Amino acid sequence: ETGVTQSPTHLIKTRGQQVTLRCSSQSGHNTVSWYQQALGQGPQFIFQYYREEENGRGNFPPRFSGLQFPNYSSELNVNALELDDSALYLCASSPQGARSYGYTFGSGTRLTVV
Amino acid sequence: QQQVKQSPQSLIVQKGGIPIINCAYENTAFDYFPWYQQFPGKGPALLIAIRPDVSEKKEGRFTISFNKSAKQFSLHIMDSQPGDSATYFCAASRGQTGANNLFFGTGTRLTVIP
Numbered sequence A: 001e002t003g004v005t006q007s008p009t010h011l012i013k014t015r016g017q018q019v020t021l022r023c024s025s026q027s028g029h030n031t032v033s034w035y036q037q038a039l040g041q042g043p044q045f046i047f048q049y050y051r052e053e054e055n056g057r058g059n060f061p062p063r064f065s066g067l068q069f070p071n072y073s074s075e076l077n078v079n080a081l082e083l084d085d086s087a088l089y090l091c092a093s094s095p096q097g098a099r100s101y102g103y104t105f106g107s108g109t110r111l112t113v114v
Numbered sequence B: 001q002q003q004v005k006q007s008p009q010s011l012i013v014q015k016g017g018i019p020i021i022n023c024a025y026e027n028t029a030f031d032y033f034p035w036y037q038q039f040p041g042k043g044p045a046l047l048i049a050i051r052p053d054v055s056e057k058k059e060g061r062f063t064i065s066f067n068k069s070a071k072q073f074s075l076h077i078m079d080s081q082p083g084d085s086a087t088y089f090c091a092a093s094r095g096q097t098g099a100n101n102l103f104f105g106t107g108t109r110l111t112v113i114p
Helices: none
Strands: A005-007 A010-013 A019-024 A031-037 A044-050 A053-057 A064-068 A074-078 A087-094 A109-113 B004-007 B010-014 B020-025 B030-038 B045-050 B056-059 B062-067 B072-077 B086-094 B108-113
Touching: A005 A087, A010 A019, A019 A087, A019 A109, A031 A074, A044 A064, A074 A087, B004 B086, B020 B030, B020 B086, B030 B062, B045 B056, B045 B062, B045 B072, B072 B086
Parallel strands: A010 A109, B010 B108
Antiparallel strands: A005 A019, A019 A074, A031 A044, A031 A087, A044 A053, A064 A074, A087 A109, B004 B020, B020 B072, B030 B045, B030 B086, B056 B062, B062 B072, B086 B108
16 A cells, blocks of 8 residues: 655745646545645645545635546645745545545655745 | 644653643634654654543553643653654644644654663
8 A cells, every 4th residue: 555645855946936746645545635834834734625626725825726636646736936835745645535534644845936 | 823732842851751742722623633743854644643532542652631621632752762753743623524624733843862
């Protein structure tokens, strides 16, 4: 059984650019959540996808968007990057839709915006 | 607004000591309280979790104490080892509706000295 896989592991972008981060969920998990972890802080919930639809969203602007694919993998897209978007982006998958607390986190993508 | 407050920010103990990390919350709708362990360059990993209908839960050397009336919970690590050196996050989640996303504390960096 594989865990949650995220790509790329590191990324450097320029302010104003767009970025796409990818996540493959753990086998058997059909729900994917994305979190942003700023340096020295706890993860902050961005949004969750279940059955290819957004199932909840945190306090993040619309330039943060996502997708979930039929194989349950997911993408996080961020448009018009700002310096404050520099953070570790974590993907977490869980089984059984929104009624499960069994989150498994990936190792994250470290995004640096310059 | 930080929904889960965590202290201390950092903690140094000798091997064999019992570090205690404390968390407090305000939202009485929270019904699931996990603790995560995060090593540098890795995503958070679930350590132990508790629901508010019990006051204590033990798994190996890790114990959660829960005080529902005070809206506080804490993690105790018995016989701490250098390998326990990591950042620990408490979190809370509410109900089985919506995204049941996790609200994380700000983290405690634990160092166990050999």
